Amino acid sequence: MTELSYASTTGSRNEQATLIDPRLLSFALACDESQANEFLTALLEQAHPIVERVAGRGIASEDLRSEIMIRVIALLREFKAAPSRRPIANFSHYVSVLAANVCREEQRRQNPRRRGLKDALRHTLTQEFRLALWQNNQDQVCGLAQWSSGAAEDSERWRQLQASPQFFLEMIGGAANALKRADLLLALFRWLGHPLLFDDLVTIVAGLQGIRDDQPITATFSEDIMEDPLTRIPSAGQRPDEEAEWRAFLGSLWREIESLPPLQRVAYLLNFTDGEIEWFWFYGIASIRRIGKMLQLTTEQFSRAWVLLDWREEQRRFARSLTDYDEQFALLWQHLPLNDLTIASLLSTTRQNVINLRQAARKRLRKKMIEGQAISPPNSHLYE
Numbered sequence: 001m002t003e004l005s006y007a008s009t010t011g012s013r014n015e016q017a018t019l020i021d022p023r024l025l026s027f028a029l030a031c032d033e034s035q036a037n038e039f040l041t042a043l044l045e046q047a048h049p050i051v052e053r054v055a056g057r058g059i060a061s062e063d064l065r066s067e068i069m070i071r072v073i074a075l076l077r078e079f080k081a082a083p084s085r086r087p088i089a090n091f092s093h094y095v096s097v098l099a100a101n102v103c104r105e106e107q108r109r110q111n112p113r114r115r116g117l118k119d120a121l122r123h124t125l126t127q128e129f130r131l132a133l134w135q136n137n138q139d140q141v142c143g144l145a146q147w148s149s150g151a152a153e154d155s156e157r158w159r160q161l162q163a164s165p166q167f168f169l170e171m172i173g174g175a176a177n178a179l180k181r182a183d184l185l186l187a188l189f190r191w192l193g194h195p196l197l198f199d200d201l202v203t204i205v206a207g208l209q210g211i212r213d214d215q216p217i218t219a220t221f222s223e224d225i226m227e228d229p230l231t232r233i234p235s236a237g238q239r240p241d242e243e244a245e246w247r248a249f250l251g252s253l254w255r256e257i258e259s260l261p262p263l264q265r266v267a268y269l270l271n272f273t274d275g276e277i278e279w280f281w282f283y284g285i286a287s288i289r290r291i292g293k294m295l296q297l298t299t300e301q302f303s304r305a306w307v308l309l310d311w312r313e314e315q316r317r318f319a320r321s322l323t324d325y326d327e328q329f330a331l332l333w334q335h336l337p338l339n340d341l342t343i344a345s346l347l348s349t350t351r352q353n354v355i356n357l358r359q360a361a362r363k364r365l366r367k368k369m370i371e372g373q374a375i376s377p378p379n380s381h382l383y384e
Helices: 022-029 033-055 059-081 091-110 112-127 156-163 165-172 181-192 198-208 240-258 262-269 278-282 288-295 299-308 313-321 325-333 340-347 351-371
Strands: 005-008 015-018 131-136 139-144
Touching: 022 033, 022 059, 033 059, 033 091, 059 091, 112 131, 112 181, 112 198, 131 181, 139 181, 139 198, 156 165, 156 181, 165 198, 181 198, 240 262, 240 278, 240 351, 262 288, 262 340, 262 351, 278 288, 288 325, 299 313, 299 325, 299 340, 340 351
Parallel strands: none
Antiparallel strands: 005 015, 131 139
């Protein structure tokens, strides 16, 4: 593959970029099987530390790591069989997402009943107009709709509920399983009188309904794991309502990103956590071309980036030969996120000013999203 191209589609995504991570080109083009296996081994060596970072390095996660590596091998073989049909723009990102999804599958396997309850409660809170689920700083909070945006509170009744969930049933004179889920939550919040953390609500309702698994949720990730933001990426196997929730949230967030001052947009998006910027493309919110045009980078800024990226000279010559804006951004896209020093060079400013611009962007986005009552899906930290 000697050039970058865009492939138009007529589906829900208006445009898709056919991009291949340069690290995969030799593997994709290898005709000799032994040579292909050498390139495959090298790619697996690159994947190994990513898998360890997501799944953990301890003995307890050995089977999990093995399962992930098996899937990485399958992914690479599928890619080699049809590189243009299954392009991989960022190999590290794909490995991280795949590893995170396998870890989530394992958590769900270990604790299916609690997971099912959690999904059901989330659905009720977002569909019943008298109830609500919202983000308060880094916490997911729930309660009556009129409490939206409030923080979870402590109270004597909350401590009684923690000590004995059945105490609440005695107070209302009912059985949890005899009440509709919405009625149970309404009664619980009205009796309690304040919002709860969503995870605390799940624990309380599980206690009220006698829901427990033989094996409680354990730390699938070992203590020596370095937290990777990609473990928070939404699962590829989402239910339709979960996908719709993410699409609505990302659409609202994108509209607010478009309204950011130009310098804040550049500082925020070019350092977007590895992989997460692709959500807008993956969910059809914004094509790669649209993202690039919104950033309004100049030819001079692209040139500064080519100099600072860790490239061979022939890669820089190829980059300098590009004159079309879309092709220039498509090439830059493969190397996001940029570090703050590179962004500072692009903007002709200091690293600290780039950090300040990004923090200002996050603060503004958080305020606008809360004002618009946009509910952040579970575990999303896009503007925190």
